[in-house]
Each structure stands twice: as structure tokens, then as C-alpha cells.
Amino acid sequence: MPVQNGLILNKLSAFMMQVTFLGTGTSQGIPIIGSTHPVCLSDDPRDKRLRVSVLISWEDATYVIDCGPDFRQQMLRANCNYIDGILFTHEHADHTAGLDDIRPYYFRQGDIDTYAHKRVFGELERRFDYIFETENKYPGAPGVIQHEVKNNHSFELKGVKVTPINVWHHKLQVFGYRLDDFAYLTDVKTIEQAEKDKLKGLKVLVVNALRIEPHISHFSLQEALDFIAEVQPERAYLTHISHLLGFHAEVSKELPENVFLAYDTLTITI
Numbered sequence: 001m002p003v004q005n006g007l008i009l010n011k012l013s014a015f016m017m018q019v020t021f022l023g024t025g026t027s028q029g030i031p032i033i034g035s036t037h038p039v040c041l042s043d044d045p046r047d048k049r050l051r052v053s054v055l056i057s058w059e060d061a062t063y064v065i066d067c068g069p070d071f072r073q074q075m076l077r078a079n080c081n082y083i084d085g086i087l088f089t090h091e092h093a094d095h096t097a098g099l100d101d102i103r104p105y106y107f108r109q110g111d112i113d114t115y116a117h118k119r120v121f122g123e124l125e126r127r128f129d130y131i132f133e134t135e136n137k138y139p140g141a142p143g144v145i146q147h148e149v150k151n152n153h154s155f156e157l158k159g160v161k162v163t164p165i166n167v168w169h170h171k172l173q174v175f176g177y178r179l180d181d182f183a184y185l186t187d188v189k190t191i192e193q194a195e196k197d198k199l200k201g202l203k204v205l206v207v208n209a210l211r212i213e214p215h216i217s218h219f220s221l222q223e224a225l226d227f228i229a230e231v232q233p234e235r236a237y238l239t240h241i242s243h244l245l246g247f248h249a250e251v252s253k254e255l256p257e258n259v260f261l262a263y264d265t266l267t268i269t270i
């Protein structure tokens with residue numbers, strides 16, 4: 001493309017962010033091993049859900065939120081050969097168990113930037129002690145750089161302001177993240193008003209909706225819809241979905257017109 005056209009395009013087009021849903025399933029994924037539940041047996045590819053994660057990119061930036069046990073498969077599927085870093089929401093295994101699989105990125109890029117609450121880093125150091133080894137570290141082990149995330153402390157990633165959103169997963173503190181006019185909240189059961197106030201004026205909100213029935217540590221479908229109605233983003237996408245929510249095609253029909261069920265590989269532009 002001629003340079004002058006590129007300049008014109010840059011001036012006309014606003015900042016654009018792309019979000020790909022790498023996984024939209026709850027902790028066991030869908031299908032669950034050995035389950036004969038009809039949703040687990042569904043042929044609809046949108047009913048097959050890997051563990052929850054998103055890939056976010058803008059300009060030359062590429063980040064993932066969480067790094068669960070399906071990370072390798074997800075990054076191969078997304079054809080993602082480079083990452084600028086990983087933001088962690090919390091330490092549960094469905095969000096962290098794939099950390100060893102950053103090795104291909106580490107071998108090409110060096111230590112990988114990671115962002116998390118200090119409690120989450122403590123857990124990662126315990127579970128992946130060899131990654132954090134400082135003496136006699138095995139040469140094949142990956143390396144990370146730790147950036148501590150604190151509530152009420154925004155930070156910047158390649159020109160984009162990131163606002164941590166403090167939420168509660170039963171009694172466990174979890175961080176959601178707002179990047180520009182996009183926010184990603186998973187594993188939420190309760191959220192305080194001051195945190196909701198950080199979610200004003202969103203173009204897209206992603207939030208968890210586990211199932212129809214209430215659950216001790218996750219929003220049910222109704223709780224998620226009530227939360228969306230309160231926050232009033234332009235559009236919302238539901239994720240961290242269990243087989244008990246139902247078939248993608250059927251649940252989708254019941255949702256308000258600005259709310260969608262996310263599915264694996266869905267890419268949206270903000």
C-alpha cells in the first residue's frame with residue numbers, strides 16, 4: 001500500500017483492538033471427560049469449550065489473559081507466534097496450569113512479562129518452582145518477569161491504559177482488567193460499587209456466566225445479565241460457561257439483543 005494512503009488510513013481509523021476467545025469453558029472444559037450430558041455430546045463446535053482465556057491485540061501488541069491447561073492448543077489454533085505478556089486473573093489451575101507451555105515463546109523472546117497480584121505470584125512460585133529457580137536453573141525451563149498488579153493502580157501496556165478491577169470469587173480476590181473501552185471479568189460472584197464505577201462507558205464487557213442455577217463462586221446467567229444491565233456496556237459477551245448453561249444455539253436465542261454467548265475462536269473488534 002502506498003505510504004500516503006497508509007497515513008490517510010491511520011488518520012481516519014480510530015484505535016482498534018482485537019479480542020479472540022481462546023477458551024470459553026469452565027474449569028473442566030466442555031465436553032467433560034466421560035460425561036454423557038447432551039451438551040457434552042453436542043456436534044455444534046460452539047459447544048466445545050476449552051478453559052477460559054482471551055488473546056488481545058492492537059497495533060504491534062499481543063497479550064493473553066490467563067494461561068490455563070489448554071494454552072498450547074489454543075496458541076497453535078490462534079496461530080499466535082509471539083506474545084508481549086500474560087495477565088493473570090487469579091491462581092486457580094484452569095487459569096494458570098499452562099505456564100510451562102510458554103517455553104516456545106521464551107526460547108525465541110527471552111523472559112516473558114507476566115502481570116498478577118503478588119499472592120498469585122506466590123502460588124506460581126510454589127507450583128512452578130523450577131521456573132523461578134535462581135541457582136542451577138535447568139536450561140530448558142522457561143523464565144518470566146514479574147510485574148505486580150495492585151488494585152487502584154493502573155498501568156500501561158504498549159500505549160494502552162490497563163485498569164485492574166477487583167472482584168470476588170466467593171472469598172478469593174480476583175483481578176479483572178479494563179483495557180481502553182474493553183473489560184474482561186471472569187470468576188466473579190460479587191463486585192463492590194467502587195469497582196463497578198471503573199466500568200463506565202465500555203464498548204465491550206466480557207463476564208462469566210456459569211450456568212442457570214446459582215453457584216457459590218460464579219455468576220449464574222441471571223446474575224450476569226443483571227450485572228450487564230447495571231454496567232451498561234454497548235455489547236457484552238458471556239464466558240466461563242459450564243455444560244449446565246445449555247446448548248449455545250438455544251441459550252443465544254434467549255439473550256438481550258446486546259448480549260452474546262462467546263464461543264472458542266470468536267474474534268471481535270473494538
Ligand SMILES: [Zn+2]
Pocket residue numbers: 026027052092094095187240
Ligand atoms: Zn475459573
